[in-house]
Amino acid sequence: MAHAEPHPAHLLLIDDDADIVRLLTIRLTAAGYRVSTAESAQAALNRLDIERPALVLSDVRLPDRDGLALFDEIRARHPALPVILLTAHGNIPDAVDATARGAFAYLTKPFDGRALLDKIAQALALAAPSQTVTAQGEAWREGLISRSQRMAELLAEAKLVAGTDASILIRGESGSGKEVLARAIHRASARSHAPFIAVNCGAIPEQLLESELFGHMKGAFTGAVANHRGLFQAAHGGTLFLDEIGDMPLALQVKLLRVLQERAVRPVGSAEAVQIDVRILSATHRDLDQAMAEGQFREDLYYRLNVVTLALPALSExxxxxxxxxxxxxxxxxxxxxxxxxxxxxxxxxxxxxxxxxxxxxxxxxxxxxxxxxxxxxxxxxxxxxxxLRVPSIEVLSLADARQRFERDYLVKLLKLTNGNVADAARLAERNRTEFYRLLQRHGLAPELFRSDDQQAVADGRQE
Known part of the structure; x- marks a missing residue:
């Protein structure tokens, strides 16, 4: 069966110039977009009440309203909708104001067609609508927000194996969402009506982990003042998620293997085993192959847990x-x-x-x-x-401001180097003294401030 082509992104173009509308519509349609048009601000707002485009392209000069005022109204109604403003009367203050208020870009006509298409593609990529799961058939993956091909393939595999009772090992870096995926698999399984219990094997001290997992009887050890039902029993009929399984102590790995083989737990201090019906999902950020090679993880337990492996990509991937x-x-x-x-x-x-x-x-x-x-x-x-992110802020100057700053810094260095001697500084700068004095005046620099006391006294004597 042939795959359906993805729907083209829908753009709303707002401009009262019929020639511009015709030209841009041809260009955008040729680029694969679906284009709707409006010739006024009110017509655009009416259209936005009926349908939701992926992006808005709007002229700043409209017959019934200022384009920036229209932008503010669009932003108030649809805060996540990207807007690119177009104008034949562009100026820097308007552009700064527009981008500060949240416009994605501000382009001055005539603009380069390629630049416009690049900006549209960038805006659509950065502001793509969140795929919040609402369909009943996809409710299982709630919280797994994605549109990447990598995640789509992983989720398809996860849903497939969720329908079985196979043990699953989820590999992934810390913070990549292993427990979120485990919960999704539980929701997609036949056990979704029963408990989902999660335990971090690396966060509980070794002496307490056995009691937490398998339970204990009253008097089994100091402090055991009552019978305690372990997490295996609490998850009966459902799913037990063993996070950071690679951190489980070896002695406990042996006991866990026995529980999985016998499908029964023996609480600490009890002579009788309790039958359990639990599906095991586990996760780790460690390299278990290396851990097995170093004797830190049991090979037989690894194969019991790792019937199916799901690799969760890092966010950077x-x-x-x-x-x-x-x-x-x-x-x-x-x-x-x-x-x-x-x-x-x-x-x-x-x-x-x-x-x-x-x-x-x-x-x-x-x-x-x-x-x-x-x-x-x-x-x-x-x-x-x-x-x-703890990223140092980078000050971005206009070209004119950058030149001004460089020129002033350059003059200060020259005056320091020549101890305020204008003739020497002008010669090094390859400028005549009159022009050099003008530069100093423009930047408010007084040569005498750079002279030593002796040099200033000599200069004063020359003036007398």
Whole structure:
């Protein structure tokens, strides 16, 4: 059976110039987009009430409303909808104002067609709508926000094996979402009506882990003042998730293997075994092959747990999912804290997409929580993201400002080098004294401030 082609992205073009509309519609349609048009701000808002495009292209000069005012209204109604503003009357203050208010880009006509298509593609990639799972058949994967091919393949495999009772070993870096995947597999299984119990084998002291897993009888050891039902019994009929199984002590690995073979647990201090019906999912960030080679993990237990392996990619290996996850987390955290934060500024979202993420999805959530708590604007700015990522802020100057700064620094160095002697400084700069004095005046630099006391006295004597 042939695969259905993906639906082309829907763009809304707002402009009252019929020639521009015709030209852009031809160009955008040829690039594979579906284009709707509106000739006024009100017509655009009416269309947005009926359908939701993936992106808006709007002229700044419209017959019934200023384009920036229209943008503000679109932002208020649809905070995550990317908007690119177009104008034949562009100026720097308007562009700065538009981007500060959250416009994805501000292009001045006539613009390069390739540049426009690149901006559209970038906006669609960064602001793709979150695939929040609402369909009943996909409810099992709630919380697994993704649109990457890598994750799509993994989830298809996970759903397939979820329908069996096979033990599954989930491999992945710390923070990559192994427990989230385990919970999804449980929801997709025939055991979804029964408990899902998770335990971190590396977080519980060895002397307590056996009691936690298998239970104990009253009086079995000091402090055992009552019978305790272990996690295996608590998960009866359902799923037990053993996180960081690679950190389980060897002595306990032997007992776990016996439980899996006999399908029964013997609580500490009990002479009788209790039958259990539990599916085992386990996870680790360790290299278990190396651990087995070093005698730190039992080979027979490994094969009992590893009937099926699922490898969860690191966040840096599925970067196209970062904007979706970031916006999903931001909406969750903003609702939790009652904050009016609607999204990320385009450069902030791009910074998140390009960050290394050694802590994976867990680190991304922490960063989003921090910026949400500190943001004072509807859109999270780049500076807050850089702060949360501990990335030094880079000051970006206009070319004119950069030249001014360089020129002043250069003059200061020359005056220091020549101890404030204008004739020597002008000669080194290969400029005549009159021109050099003008440069000093422009930058408010007084040569006498760079002279030593002796030199200043000589200069004063010359003037008398």
């Amino acid at each position: 599925r970067r196209e999912d970062i904007p979706l996850l970031a916006n999903h987390f931001l909406a969750t955290v903003a609702e939790k804290y009652g904050r009016q934060v609607n999204g990320f500024a385009p450069d902030a979202l791009e910074a998140l997409s390009m960050a290394p993420w050694p802590g994976n999805v867990r680190q991304l959530f922490n960063v989003v929580e921090q910026v949400c708590a500190l943001s004072t604007a509807p859109l999270v700015p780049l500076a807050l993201v850089q702060r949360a």
